[in-house]
Amino acid sequence: MSNQAVEVEILGRVTRVNCPAGQEESLIKAAKRLDDNLQEMAGKTKITNEVQLLTFVALNFCHELESRDSVKQEQQSELTERMELLSASLSDALSKVKPGQQ
Numbered sequence: 164m165s166n167q168a169v170e171v172e173i174l175g176r177v178t179r180v181n182c183p184a185g186q187e188e189s190l191i192k193a194a195k196r197l198d199d200n201l202q203e204m205a206g207k208t209k210i211t212n213e214v215q216l217l218t219f220v221a222l223n224f225c226h227e228l229e230s231r232d233s234v235k236q237e238q239q240s241e242l243t244e245r246m247e248l249l250s251a252s253l254s255d256a257l258s259k260v261k262p263g264q265q
Contacts, residue, residue: 173198174213200224 166181171194182190200220210216 171195174201174216 165184167184167187168179168181169187169190170177170179171191172178173194180190180194197220200223201216204210204220204223205216208216208219210219
């Protein structure tokens with residue numbers, strides 16, 4: 164699959180970024196989200212140093228991802244537990260059925 168060059172604007176600067184064909188819209192949305200978060204952080208904190216601003220926004224994104232991963236892991240564990248209980252229940256019910264009964 165070939166790469167496509169896409170122009171995105173972050174902090175008022177246009178940057179050309181290569182991405183896999185078909186992923187252009189996703190990249191544009193991601194860049195918009197990043198820019199929105201940078202602008203919001205700049206307005207809230209009055210940070211003018213771009214490296215600091217990028218660092219804080221990146222840290223916020225990573226924290227958000229960690230939180231989502233934690234929730235997903237918890238949900239996966241609960242689902243696995245429910246499936247094991249259901250399987251045990253079914254096995255128990257089937258063990259009580261005599262051969263030839265339906």
